[in-house]
Amino acid sequence: MNLIDSHCHLDFEQFDLTRNEILANCLQLGINDIVVPAVTANSWQKLLSVCEASPTLHPALGLHPMFMEDHLPEHISKLQQFISKHDTIAIGEIGLDFYIAEHDKESQTQLFTEQLKIAQQAELPVLLHIRKAHEQTIHLLKNYSISGGIIHAFSGSLEQAKQYQNLGFLLGVGGAMTHPKATRLRAMIAQLPLSSIALETDAPDMPLHLMKQQHNTPENITVILDALTALRTENKDEIAEAITENCQRVLRLENK
Numbered sequence: 001m002n003l004i005d006s007h008c009h010l011d012f013e014q015f016d017l018t019r020n021e022i023l024a025n026c027l028q029l030g031i032n033d034i035v036v037p038a039v040t041a042n043s044w045q046k047l048l049s050v051c052e053a054s055p056t057l058h059p060a061l062g063l064h065p066m067f068m069e070d071h072l073p074e075h076i077s078k079l080q081q082f083i084s085k086h087d088t089i090a091i092g093e094i095g096l097d098f099y100i101a102e103h104d105k106e107s108q109t110q111l112f113t114e115q116l117k118i119a120q121q122a123e124l125p126v127l128l129h130i131r132k133a134h135e136q137t138i139h140l141l142k143n144y145s146i147s148g149g150i151i152h153a154f155s156g157s158l159e160q161a162k163q164y165q166n167l168g169f170l171l172g173v174g175g176a177m178t179h180p181k182a183t184r185l186r187a188m189i190a191q192l193p194l195s196s197i198a199l200e201t202d203a204p205d206m207p208l209h210l211m212k213q214q215h216n217t218p219e220n221i222t223v224i225l226d227a228l229t230a231l232r233t234e235n236k237d238e239i240a241e242a243i244t245e246n247c248q249r250v251l252r253l254e255n256k
């Protein structure tokens, strides 16, 4: 089986002592590609070095909307410099997080659009973190010609899923669907077109139902695949093959 974790923060310090062991286990499990998105400019250098050490890891650089206090105006030009000098798979993770009412929507939107412009210019896909802002995001994406990407931890409606798919996006599904109480999310994921799904762990975040480890790891992609299979009518091999092809297509992984 050939699997991809489309969203995993393997550069975080929680993995400093276990990263090599985890990567070896991933290869055993058939998890051959892992996308590592960034959160702040301070983390970019380490993230790139971590990814350089393993052909499994693919770096994405960007400024995350939940860390607004860490971002400075000059980080936008720094992002341009970094992606011109380093091989990156996408711009991410970027987006809009309107979940917490106090968040400054205006400055998030400005930062997001500046990064969309960079992605458009560099012809790179984007990895999006969107909460309570799907309508705004779909509207913005229509104004730029972005070469697709992935909506991380998608929990919107089927109608929004369809609009994202029409814009060349995949919908990231992960540990949240393993929780039996997530009935609305599970029902939505059961009905998504298979051609629109990407798997992700978001490790070390997003604990799975009944997880035994201290924190989430990319090895759990196999558990997430089982949880997805339980919700679907297709069989596991069919699902694995389709979602891997989805990611290879959108992230242009076959050329990497």
Ligand SMILES: [Zn+2]
Binding pocket: 007, 009, 037, 093, 152, 202
């Ligand atoms: Zn993330």
